[in-house]
Amino acid sequence: MLDLAFIRQNRDAVALAATQKNVAVDLDTLLALDAEVRGAKAEIDRLRAERNAISAGFKTAAPEEKAELGRRAKEAGAQASELEAGMADKEQALRDMLLKLPNIPYPGAPVGPDENSNVVVRTEGALPDFGFTPRDHVELIEKNDWADLSRIVQVAGSRQYCLKGRLAILETVLMSWALQKIAAAGFTPITVPALVREDAFVRQGQFPGHREETYQLPNDDLWLAGTAEVALTSLHTGEILDLSNGPILYAGYSPCFRREAGSAGRDVRGLLRVHQFVKVEQYVICEADEAVSADWHARLLALAEELLTDLEIPYQVIETSTGDMGLGKYRMNDIESWVPSLAKYRETHSCSTLHDWQARRANLRYRDSEGKVRFAHTLNNTALASPRILVPLLENHQTEDGRVRLPKALQPLMGGEYL
Numbered sequence: 001m002l003d004l005a006f007i008r009q010n011r012d013a014v015a016l017a018a019t020q021k022n023v024a025v026d027l028d029t030l031l032a033l034d035a036e037v038r039g040a041k042a043e044i045d046r047l048r049a050e051r052n053a054i055s056a057g058f059k060t061a062a063p064e065e066k067a068e069l070g071r072r073a074k075e076a077g078a079q080a081s082e083l084e085a086g087m088a089d090k091e092q093a094l095r096d097m098l099l100k101l102p103n104i105p106y107p108g109a110p111v112g113p114d115e116n117s118n119v120v121v122r123t124e125g126a127l128p129d130f131g132f133t134p135r136d137h138v139e140l141i142e143k144n145d146w147a148d149l150s151r152i153v154q155v156a157g158s159r160q161y162c163l164k165g166r167l168a169i170l171e172t173v174l175m176s177w178a179l180q181k182i183a184a185a186g187f188t189p190i191t192v193p194a195l196v197r198e199d200a201f202v203r204q205g206q207f208p209g210h211r212e213e214t215y216q217l218p219n220d221d222l223w224l225a226g227t228a229e230v231a232l233t234s235l236h237t238g239e240i241l242d243l244s245n246g247p248i249l250y251a252g253y254s255p256c257f258r259r260e261a262g263s264a265g266r267d268v269r270g271l272l273r274v275h276q277f278v279k280v281e282q283y284v285i286c287e288a289d290e291a292v293s294a295d296w297h298a299r300l301l302a303l304a305e306e307l308l309t310d311l312e313i314p315y316q317v318i319e320t321s322t323g324d325m326g327l328g329k330y331r332m333n334d335i336e337s338w339v340p341s342l343a344k345y346r347e348t349h350s351c352s353t354l355h356d357w358q359a360r361r362a363n364l365r366y367r368d369s370e371g372k373v374r375f376a377h378t379l380n381n382t383a384l385a386s387p388r389i390l391v392p393l394l395e396n397h398q399t400e401d402g403r404v405r406l407p408k409a410l411q412p413l414m415g416g417e418y419l
């Protein structure tokens with residue numbers, strides 16, 4: 001959410017952001033509502049002040065004036081309450097419009113409508129030169145009986161998976177390994193629920209725009225989060241945080257649930273795009289300073305790149321376009337890992353800076369060095385998400401006879417050179 005004072009003073013910048021992010025906004029209506037609400041609040045304050053002034057002078061007033069003074073005080077109070085009641089739905093309408101406003105994008109972001117405008121900023125790791133036709137991850141899984149991708153469909157429907165044998169072990173090892181690596185970088189490991197309240201999605205930014213992507217449990221007034229970011233954004237809501245010793249850093253582990261409503265027909269084979277998966281999430285709440293945010297953005301990205309380097313997976317870093325980065329992002333860098341069977345890089349990580357757009361929604365504030373209470377900045381990045389990461393991991397490290405040689409970092413954890 002943007003600050004109303006900022007919107008009043010930077011209307012054109014907000015309108016441009018909306019255009020660059022393909023978001024329809026009606027700033028005339030929003031600013032008219034804002035003026036109406038501010039006008040009413042000023043009138044309410046004036047009426048309240050009048051009533052208080054009358055009350056204050058009541059004792060010393062001449063007896064014959066008391067009746068009239070009492071009436072005027074009562075009338076002022078009644079008018080104020082009436083105005084306040086009439087304002088409630090206008091304030092709600094104003095807040096609803098504010099929740100749909102985009103953040104101002106990073107000036108260095110490519111301007112464009114969707115992922116086709118994304119730009120590759122860096123490519124790391126030599127692509128594998130197999131010397132044979134590589135199998136795709138489904139073939140490798142079937143050859144080694146590492147998952148049941150067909151029986152599970154009649155149990156749970158499409159876009160579901162159940163890993164078996166060494167691959168089932170590998171998923172849990174990868175999550176534990178990633179959690180410990182990010183924890184070693186100073187992040188507090190934390191497990192959070194995916195079952196969370198509607199407010200948490202509004203504060204994180206998933207709502208109101210993406211309800212259709214989210215599973216709902218109406219009998220319990222709960223929804224299923226697609227990322228630990230949802231719970232982590234709301235964990236400290238309403239608090240005045242102490243950031244004097246540096247930012248709050250979380251390595252959040254959670255199951256993730258996504259309806260993938262908009263993905264019909266995309267990535268239907270195998271493990272790339274499923275309804276339920278697990279993820280270790282990097283999450284930062286830091287002081288509202290652009291340079292500090294930018295530094296944490298770089299650190300989050302570097303940590304994810306470290307994990308991919310340890311997994312010996314070739315990847316590229318993407319500068320995400322204004323149309324692809326989403327409503328709340330100031331800046332987003334995706335990391336795409338090489339998938340040999342597709343001969344393409346596919347997104348496995350997404351690193352975002354949101355400045356105070358989320359903190360304003362979640363009411364995350366801190367006292368700065370001058371003692372002023374301000375909204376914080378928040379950032380998040382994927383550390384590792386499974387089963388998607390298994391696709392490049394299996395395919396890049398496969399041998400001609402269909403085995404998978406583990407990257408060195410995983411061999412001691414998996415008790416051998418091969419999966």
Ligand SMILES: Nc1ncnc2c1ncn2[C@@H]1O[C@H](COS(=O)(=O)NC(=O)[C@@H](N)CO)[C@@H](O)[C@H]1O
Nearest residue numbers: 227229272273274277348349350381382385388
């Ligand atoms: N439907 C899905 N199936 C499997 N993996 C997924 C799915 N959706 C997302 N992921 C994985 O989760 C990662 C992060 O998802 S994201 O929406 O891009 N970003 C976030 O959730 C942020 N909180 C950063 O993690 C993706 O890069 C991908 O690796």
